[in-house]
Amino acid sequence: VTASKGAGQGSRRTLEMESVWGLGGLVLLRDSVEWEGRSLLKALVKKSALCGEQVHILGCEVSEDEFREGFDSSINSRLVYHDLFRDPFNWSQAGEALPGGPLGALRALCRRTEPGPVTIALDSLSWLLLHLPCTTLCQALCALSQQHSPLGGSPPVEPVRVLGLLHMELHGPGPMGALSSLAQTEVTLSGTAGQALAHILCQRPRQHPTHQTQCFSILPDFSLDLQEGPLLESQPHPDPHIPPVEPTTHLTFNLNLSKKEREAKDSLTLPFQFSSEKQQALLRPGPSQATSNIFYEPDVYDDLDQEDPDDDLDV
């Protein structure tokens, strides 16, 4: 039973990953010093190449040979590589470098007109953030991930997927927040002792964001292996040191009445309610109610001077 349940969970999770994958838009892969993300980027690039999509790669941080290492020739032939690493400022006049620098390269990617689904991998977004103003980069990314058809009519059916590798430690909260608000999916990588963990925050338009955690590993040929792991469809866990707030404890009045108590409460005559018994009592003054008595025991602090203080006044 457990084996089939595990298999069911695994297939459910792969289905979720597929639906996340099919969403398109901007996918941020946030890595850190502890766990690098380029291997995941290459695995996703390989996956889309195997699906028959066009793949464009804007390489800025590593050389083309290093990026293509590990891919077999069929995949390598499908990748269209735009190299910004060798000559980012176009100093060599050879004319091979991309005109317009990084911004020109991004805008050229926006303007490509071949039909069909396409994946664009940006390696890395951190490099682009450091070389371009943040607002320009955000505008270019938005234009890239929302490819409108030249006719300007219906939205494109095939998704455009933009994978961006972002190194979390390099940037402050401002650019990170700005890019997160643009992204459809955010994958934060972490891991312990050989096991990689991806926290996926997926924001479908006009729906609540969903958060899931996925264990995975990358095989040497850059295939992605999704694994069983702790399934945390989380609500965030409350801090264990702080007990959950339960406001009905420590009250000095009783909120939960038993049935008998409720009946007793309902049958109680309230003081201001003018019931018939009160009316009778008032109409027939009893013997003890001729005068009303006040019993007063003076306190230590009370001043019981019988003299009228106004007597001193010369009025």
Next chain:
Amino acid sequence: MAAAATCGTSAGNKGCTAAAAAAAGGKNNVTSFQRKGPRASVPDSGCARLVSIAGTRPSVRNGQLLVSTGLPALDQLLGGGLAVGTVLLIEEDKYNIYSSLLFKYFLAEGVINGHTLLVASAKEDPADILQELPAPLLDDNCKKDFDEDVGNHKTPESNIKMKIAWRYQLLPKMEPGPVSSSRFGHYYDLSKRMPQELIETSKWHGFFFPEKLSPTLNIEPCSLTHGYIKLLQFIQNVIYEEGFDGSNPQKKQKNILRIGIQNLGSPLWGDDICCTENCDNSHSLTKFLYVLRGLLRTSLSACIITMPTHLIQNKAIIARVTNLSDTVVGLESFIGSERETNPLYKDYHGLIHIRQIPRLNNLIYDVSDVKDLAFKLKRKLFTIECITKLTFYGTQGQKYLLSGHLQRNFAINNNHYFRRLHTLKKIY
């Protein structure tokens, strides 16, 4: 504001009275004073006291012309509605789910009332935004839908007639049910889209910033970000050409222009206040709001702006922006925060903070007494409610101490009455 309307009408009035005086002067030569009254013979832009534009009503407090925000509960919290000529700023929640709903409600209300719309966005095409407006709840089936949505959440205690605090039952409820023939403030069904024919008959102008941005532009350094300059010019053109500011007064029926600007201040508009703390153009957004408010004050228009204030790095800018807007409403959703698991908030999806309400031609604010407001997104409706549990339980500590002593000290025992009263004062 209504000032523009009354200027128009008073100019018309003077013309009418002068003409009538000339006519009467010919007749009996006694006096040129004429009583201003409604004249049926004068054309429409003439002598009516208050111009009756569809979808507006004067405020019960000071006669200010108000339009509905599309959400009657929000109208009630803002003192009847949004004043014509003012800006409603919505501070977005973290994932921009609920603020975009309020934005759509505002535009949908404009479509229903026949107002002209101006939609500006840097992220989505305005045509797409208009396709997603919620459908209005029609009179015959709206009461049924409303009750079925509300009725599921009625707790058993609320049905009991109150015996002690019976006066509270006479208080008006936070969200009145849909009135069948209400002309101000309509209800919308979020599960359905607005019918296509209603959108097509409405008049709207769209401003999609990426289309206006030409890639080979030399952006000369200027105090206002390029996107903001373009947007202001666009708004000014629309106001002038369509006559919302009183130019071309005799030609057409007066109407309201509803302006909606989405995600103002985000990097997609070219403004970097969300990216860095010390930005070059930190005054760009505030200057934009200043000029926009000047445009609005001199025309018959109302504006809604959603702004991602949670991304703005410099908190001083948020304070300046709040001061420069008229009405400011902040949304805080519970998604992803620890409040999601708090049992106090389990029925709600987030908190709504009314941060500022303007004092227009008035010395006092029209603030509602209730401060703990939360919103909930049901299947069809977006509702705003007061968190009643907070008033029951109170805060920890101090209040419980007080209530405990109150219970003990007011035991009705005439002998020790004054002594106990004294001890209560000492504890205070």
